[in-house]
Amino acid sequence: DSGVTQTPKHLITATGQRVTLRCSPRSGDLSVYWYQQSLDQGLQFLIQYYNGEERAKGNILERFSAQQFPDLHSELNLSSLELGDSALYFCASSVRTGGGSDTQYFGPGTRLTVL
Amino acid sequence: AQTVTQSQPEMSVQEAETVTLSCTYDTSESDYYLFWYKQPPSRQMILVIRQEAYKQQNATENRFSVNFQKAAKSFSLKISDSQLGDAAMYFCAYDHGTASKLTFGTGTRLQVTL
Numbered sequence: 314d315s316g317v318t319q320t321p322k323h324l325i326t327a328t329g330q331r332v333t334l335r336c337s338p339r340s341g342d343l344s345v346y347w348y349q350q351s352l353d354q355g356l357q358f359l360i361q362y363y364n365g366e367e368r369a370k371g372n373i374l375e376r377f378s379a380q381q382f383p384d385l386h387s388e389l390n391l392s393s394l395e396l397g398d399s400a401l402y403f404c405a406s407s408v409r410t411g412g413g414s415d416t417q418y419f420g421p422g423t424r425l426t427v428l
Numbered sequence: 429a430q431t432v433t434q435s436q437p438e439m440s441v442q443e444a445e446t447v448t449l450s451c452t453y454d455t456s457e458s459d460y461y462l463f464w465y466k467q468p469p470s471r472q473m474i475l476v477i478r479q480e481a482y483k484q485q486n487a488t489e490n491r492f493s494v495n496f497q498k499a500a501k502s503f504s505l506k507i508s509d510s511q512l513g514d515a516a517m518y519f520c521a522y523d524h525g526t527a528s529k530l531t532f533g534t535g536t537r538l539q540v541t542l
Binding site for chain 1: 461465470471472473474475478480519528529530531532533534535
C-alpha cells in the first residue's frame with residue numbers, strides 16, 4: 314500500500330458524460346500527478362499540481378481538467394467522454410515539486426469504461 | 429523529446445533463475461533519473477529501483493539490480509533468484525532532473541514458470 318488513495322476503483326459511464334476522479338496523496342506529500350494508461354497510448358503523464366498550483370502539463374486533452382484543493386486532495390474531471398477515454402487513470406504523489414530525486418508513489422488507479 | 433524503448437514485449441524465466449529486461453532511452457540531458465516500475469495483475473504501480481545518471485555505481489535493491497550504461501543510453505534490469513511473485517509488467521521510466529513527469533516505455537511482461 315503506497316498511501317495514495319483513489320476513488321472510485323471502477324467507473325462505467327456513457328459517451329458524452331462527465332466524471333470526476335478523486336485522489337488523496339500520501340500524508341505530507343505536496344505534489345499530485347495524474348497519468349493515463351490505455352492500450353493505445355501506454356502510460357502517459359497528464360498533469361501535476363504542487364501545493365494547489367498547476368506545475369506541469371503533459372498530453373492532457375482540453376476536455377480534461379484537474380485541480381488540487383487546500384487539503385491537498387486532487388480531482389481529475391473528464392467531460393464529453395469518448396470511447397477512447399476508456400483507460401486506467403493513476404494518481405501519484407511526491408513530497409516536493411518533482412524531478413527524479415523526488416520519488417512518485419502511485420495509487421491503485423481508477424478504471425474508467427466509456428460505453 | 430525524451431523517449432524510452434523496451435524492445436522485449438514478453439519474457440519468461442524459470443523460478444530461481446536470473447532474467448534481464450532491456451531498456452534504452454534517448455535524451456540530450458546530462459542530469460536525469462531512470463526507474464523500473466513493476467505492475468502486477470493488481471495494476472498497482474510499484475517502484476522497484478532507481479538510478480541517478482550522475483552515479484557510476486549501478487543501483488541494487490535485494491534481488492534487483494541494474495546495468496546502467498550511460499554512453500550507450502542503456503538501462504537493463506536484472507532479477508536474480510526469480511520468484512512467482514515477480515510475474516508482472518515491468519516499465520522502464522525516465523525523469524529529467526528538474527522535470528515533473530515520468531516518461532514510460534511500453535513495458536515488458538515477465539512470466540515466471542515452475
